Amino acid sequence: MDLDALRHGNFSELGEAITDWEEMTKKLATLKEDAQKNLKAKADRANWAGVNAKVSREFIDKTALEFADAHTQADSITNILKDTRGELIGYRTQLIEAIAQGEKKNLTVADTGHGTFAVMGNTRPDWNSDPSGKTGATSQKDVDDVRDEIQRILGKATESDTSAAKALRLLVDQTKYGFSDSHYKDRDTAADAVEAAEKLAKMAKHPDKMSAKDIAEFNRYLEKYHNDALFSERFAKGLGGKGTLQFWTDMVNAHAGARGSELESMKELQRNLSMTLATASFSDSDDMKAWKSDLLKEMNTSFRSESKDPFQSPVGALGSQVLSSLMRQGEFDTEFLDDYRTKLFKQDKGAGESNTDALWVKGYDHIDLIFGDGNGRDPLDGLFDALSHNPEAATHAFESKSDLDHMLGTTRYTDRGESLGHALESAVTGVTDGDTTSAAPPHSAAQVKIMSNIMQAVADPKGGADLVTKGLGESFGDMAAAYMPEISQALSGPNSEPAFLTNSDVPDAFKGKHVPDVVRFLSATSADSAGRAGIIFGESIYTGSLLESHLSNPSLFHGSREHVLQDIGRNAGIIEGIVGHSVADGQVKDAIDGETDYNSALKDKGDAAKSWVSIAFSGLELPAEYGGKIMGSVVGGTAGAVANGAVDRLIEAQQMHGARDQGLYTSAKDLYAMRDSVNQQTQWSAEDALARHHVNLPKDDTDDVIRNAVNQGWDASSEYLSNTKERP
Numbered sequence: 020m021d022l023d024a025l026r027h028g029n030f031s032e033l034g035e036a037i038t039d040w041e042e043m044t045k046k047l048a049t050l051k052e053d054a055q056k057n058l059k060a061k062a063d064r065a066n067w068a069g070v071n072a073k074v075s076r077e078f079i080d081k082t083a084l085e086f087a088d089a090h091t092q093a094d095s096i097t098n099i100l101k102d103t104r105g106e107l108i109g110y111r112t113q114l115i116e117a118i119a120q121g122e123k124k125n126l127t128v129a130d131t132g133h134g135t136f137a138v139m140g141n142t143r144p145d146w147n148s149d150p151s152g153k154t155g156a157t158s159q160k161d162v163d164d165v166r167d168e169i170q171r172i173l174g175k176a177t178e179s180d181t182s183a184a185k186a187l188r189l190l191v192d193q194t195k196y197g198f199s200d201s202h203y204k205d206r207d208t209a210a211d212a213v214e215a216a217e218k219l220a221k222m223a224k225h226p227d228k229m230s231a232k233d234i235a236e237f238n239r240y241l242e243k244y245h246n247d248a249l250f251s252e253r254f255a256k257g258l259g260g261k262g263t264l265q266f267w268t269d270m271v272n273a274h275a276g277a278r279g280s281e282l283e284s285m286k287e288l289q290r291n292l293s294m295t296l297a298t299a300s301f302s303d304s305d306d307m308k309a310w311k312s313d314l315l316k317e318m319n320t321s322f323r324s325e326s327k328d329p330f331q332s333p334v335g336a337l338g339s340q341v342l343s344s345l346m347r348q349g350e351f352d353t354e355f356l357d358d359y360r361t362k363l364f365k366q367d368k369g370a371g372e373s374n375t376d377a378l379w380v381k382g383y384d385h386i387d388l389i390f391g392d393g394n395g396r397d398p399l400d401g402l403f404d405a406l407s408h409n410p411e412a413a414t415h416a417f418e419s420k421s422d423l424d425h426m427l428g429t430t431r432y433t434d435r436g437e438s439l440g441h442a443l444e445s446a447v448t449g450v451t452d453g454d455t456t457s458a459a460p461p462h463s464a465a466q467v468k469i470m471s472n473i474m475q476a477v478a479d480p481k482g483g484a485d486l487v488t489k490g491l492g493e494s495f496g497d498m499a500a501a502y503m504p505e506i507s508q509a510l511s512g513p514n515s516e517p518a519f520l521t522n523s524d525v526p527d528a529f530k531g532k533h534v535p536d537v538v539r540f541l542s543a544t545s546a547d548s549a550g551r552a553g554i555i556f557g558e559s560i561y562t563g564s565l566l567e568s569h570l571s572n573p574s575l576f577h578g579s580r581e582h583v584l585q586d587i588g589r590n591a592g593i594i595e596g597i598v599g600h601s602v603a604d605g606q607v608k609d610a611i612d613g614e615t616d617y618n619s620a621l622k623d624k625g626d627a628a629k630s631w632v633s634i635a636f637s638g639l640e641l642p643a644e645y646g647g648k649i650m651g652s653v654v655g656g657t658a659g660a661v662a663n664g665a666v667d668r669l670i671e672a673q674q675m676h677g678a679r680d681q682g683l684y685t686s687a688k689d690l691y692a693m694r695d696s697v698n699q700q701t702q703w704s705a706e707d708a709l710a711r712h713h714v715n716l717p718k719d720d721t722d723d724v725i726r727n728a729v730n731q732g733w734d735a736s737s738e739y740l741s742n743t744k745e746r747p
Contacts, residue, residue, distance in 0.1 A: 020177040022130040022169070025111050026118070033104050040097040096187065099209055103183040110176040117172060121165040128169060136173075138166045182210035186249060212250040215240050220257020226269040227325075234284055241291035245349070251299035256306045260313025263296070264322055264341045271388050272324035285390040290348050297349025297408075311355050314342055318362060336386050336395075339363060340379070343401025344388035350451070351405050356412035363402055364422055372428040375399075380433075399426075403438035406445060413446035417469045427476050427486055436490025443473060444494050448501045455630035459501065461522040470502055471528055471536070478539035480744070484546065492547025496624075499544060500557020500631060505529050507561065507590050509537050510739070517576050518586040520568060535743040541594065542601040542740060548620035551598055555621070556628035558594045558697075559669060562587060563662035563704040564632075570705070571712035580716065581724055584705065588725040591701050592694075592732025593739065599693040600737050604746055625670035632659040632666065661707045665700060698729045 118128045125141045140162065186209035219240055222229060229237065244250035258266055270288070277285050299307060321335030342359070370378040380396045388395030395401065406413040417423045430436040441452045447470040449460040462470075477483045477495065487495060499506065504521030509529035511519060516526060529537050544550040569575055569583045576583040702722050709716055740746060 020173055020180060021132065021134055022114070022128070022136040022173060025107070025173065025176050026114055026130075028107065028111055030104055030108055033100065037097060037100050037104060040093060040100060044093040044097050095209075099183055099186055103179055106179045107176055110172050110179070113172045114169065114176075117165065117168045120168075121161075124161045124165070126162060126165055128165065134173075134177075136169065138162050138169070178210075182213070185213060186210060209249055212244055212247045213253050215244060216250045216253035217257060220254050223258055223266045224262075226266055226273060231281070231284070234288060238284065238287050238291055241288070241295050245291050245294040246298055248298060248302065251295045252302045252304065252307055255296060255299035255310050260310045261317050261320075263310075263314070263345075264317055264320075264338050265325075267292070267341055267345055267388070268322040268336060269324045274390075275387065277390060282390060289345070289390050293345050293347055294349035296345055297351045297405075300352040300355045311352075311358075314338070315358060315362060318342070318359075334383060334385065336383070336388060337398070339366075339398040340383070340386065340388060340395055343398035343405075344395035346401045346405040347389075348404075348408075350408045351412075353409060353412045353415070356402075356405060356409055357415055360402060360406070360412070360416050363398060364416075364425075367399060367429070368422070368425050372425060373432050375429045376433045397433060397435055399429075399433075400435050400438045403435065403442040407438070407441035407452035408445070410445045410449045410451060413442050414449075414463070414465055414469065417443065417446050417472075418465055420472050423469065423472055424476060427473075427491075430486060430489035430491065434490070436486075437494075440491040440494025443469075443491075444497050444501075447473070447498055455627075461524055462502070462505070464524050467505065467523060467525045467528045470498060470505075471533060473498065474529075474533070474536045474540040477543050478536040478743075484539075484543035487543050487547050487550060492544060493549035493553065495540070495544040496547065496550030496553025496557075497627075499541060499550075500553045500560070500628075502529075503557045503561035503594075506537055506541075506594070509534050510593050511586065511590055515586070517578075518565075518569075518583050519590065520565065520575065534739075538597055538739045538743045541597045542744065545598045545601040548617045549624055551602075551617065552621045552624035553628075554598055555595060556624055556631065556666065556669060558591060559665040559700055559704070560628065560631055560659075560662040562591045562701055563665040563707070564659055566701075566704050567659070567661040567708040567711070570708040570714050570716075584721065584724045585728040588701055588728030589732035589735070591697055592729035592734075593736045594732075595693065595697040596733035596736025597740060599690055599697075599733070600740055602693070603690040604740075622670060625666060628666050628669075629663070632662045660711055661704050664707050665704050668700065668703065694730070694733045697733070698726055701725050701729055 121128055121138065127139050127141060129137050129139065131137050219237060222233060222237060255263065270285075274281060274285050300311060317338035320338045322338060322341055323335035343363075367375050367378070376397075379398060383396045386394065386396055393400065406416055417426075426435075426439055430439060444450075445452055447462070447466045449462070449466065450457060473495075477486055504519055505523055505526055505528060507519040508515045508521070508526055513530065541554060544554060565587050566584075569587070570580065573580060702725050705721055705725055706718065708714070709718075709721065
């Protein structure tokens with residue numbers, strides 16, 4: 020920065036620009052709030068159908084997010100500009116003071132252009148005189164001190180100006196269309212992130228020279244900044260696409276066989292690096308487009324460490340294997356996942372279901388790209404983990420029935436079943452794996468179709484039920500729980516919408532010809548302890564939510580309360596009867612070792628099921644004709660108290676009154692004990708709802724209605740099974 024530019028700088032125009040940005044930020048804050056509370060909220064409550072269900076709702080959701088991002092970006096720009104202006108004014112004051120101090124020592128400071136300046140001693144005697152009349156001589160030390168101070172001030176001012184410009188350019192360039200969601204409170208915050216990224220990128224160029232101390236420092240920076248968009252982009256750009264894959268190949272080789280603290284450090288590095296790259300993938304700048312393109316170009320490149328270690332694998336790891344091993348954590352950009360998944364699926368399908376393991380695993384026996392569980396040889400494993408963290412990309416991945424059937428089929432020959440299950444859960448529920456806070460969105464037509472195809476695959480008489488034993492059972496149970504509204508409508512038949520409330524875009528998708536698939540899917544999933552627990556928790560939560568809604572608001576169902584209680588009770592009996600009869604038929608003898616395994620699964624699943632009350636059913640918003648606003652206020656507003664009570668009883672295995680000292684669902688062997696359990700659980704939920712909402716219905720009459728309805732449903736469930744499959 021030129022000396023005179025700072026000394027005579029007029030920052031009033033910058034101040035006016037900042038004022039404009041502040042006003043813009045305030046207006047965007049209002050628009051953001053309006054978009055969330057009005058635009059998006061109304062869209063979520065609307066009863067979309069056809070093209071609108073997919074296109075309009077998605078467009079409105081993204082528009083609301085854009086308003087939020089626009090506000091975030093405007094606030095960041097305002098903060099950076101305001102902070103930079105304040106710093107430059109401060110440096111201008113320091114510069115003027117330094118020049119004044121030089122003048123007191125008979126020194127003149129002159130701007131010599133192009134960022135240079137000169138400090139000179141005065142030559143006329145009258146300029147050198149002081150009040151005592153003595154002529155002062157300027158020492159070289161005085162010249163050097165003034166020069167150094169001015170150089171320091173100009174250097175800091177230049178750093179402030181250039182780092183602000185760099186941060187602003189990076190911020191704006193991150194998205195080709197729309198706005199960045201990166202937020203910075205001041206210039207220093209943004210500049211520090213960029214500086215840290217450039218430092219780490221340089222370190223990563225020479226992984227063989229990184230000591231344990233260096234890796235610890237590397238981890239500290241990644242832990243601090245992995246969600247920071249500017250840091251992540253600058254770091255990824257510094258490595259380059261091919262360089263990113265080579266860096267991890269070298270690190271894996273250098274720390275092969277890590278144990279103890281070294282192993283924990285490398286686990287942390289892999290996690291933080293994955294999350295950093297995930298954040299970087301969202302940037303649409305030209306540099307990051309090139310980075311993503313380079314990664315995809317290197318999918319079939321063989322990467323070997325440049326280390327001279329004699330123990331390194333003679334077979335290089337494929338680029339796709341390296342990349343997927345760095346995708347197990349964090350949410351990657353949808354478009355990038357779509358592109359990567361398309362290429363990887365094509366290769367996997369080309370090998371056929373039975374040969375996919377030979378394609379990725381055999382021949383790579385010495386490769387281990389993951390610190391901890393797994394080895395990273397199957398790149399689909401890492402891809403499925405990435406999809407499980409991005410529901411939109413997961414839905415895209417399995418919209419093709421051909422792709423879905425292939426991936427399910429490969430689980431018979433690979434170990435990818437569990438990770439595939441998590442990806443499928445994300446695809447059909449719209450909830451990120453492990454997220455226990457976000458409300459589940461209404462099931463879209465695409466999601467419902469995928470769920471239908473999954474049930475059809477499991478229901479296939481030619482070995483479909485075997486999929487449950489390939490690491491997918493627990494996920495199938497979770498999916499069944501999430502789709503209890505649609506499943507309930509299917510089993511109840513036509514015109515059951517008023518009783519079995521849902522906000523699904525296609526609530527009747529499983530009715531008619533799909534009912535046998537539903538029944539066989541529930542039956543097969545019961546063979547897995549955790550899968551069966553998921554079904555029972557899902558049914559209990561949904562039943563509790565329905566009872567609370569209908570008993571607190573009679574307008575939801577245009578008929579007598581007795582009828583709606585009968586519908587709900589019968590449905591509970593059918594669903595859990597299908598599970599119970601499947602157990603009694605002996606189909607789960609090998610999967611459930613007596614009662615111990617199942618009781619343990621029920622307890623473990625309970626912790627996750629508690630979150631289902633809030634993320635799956637508490638956000639339920641329904642069409643106006645089914646009391647949408649009221650339902651939203653009841654189930655969401657009262658925190659699903661009845662459903663929570665049902666979960667607590669299942670977890671605690673509360674004793675049944677008057678029963679043979681058996682807790683709820685504690686027996687996997689006694690068919691009638693299971694029937695009594697679901698009966699008692701449903702009656703207790705009804706009692707909770709009546710008490711909470713002060714509904715004056717005779718307890719004995721209510722219990723009798725529910726008991727008879729559950730028993731009828733239980734008996735009917737046996738017929739459902741007999742009509743859809745061969746039984747012993």
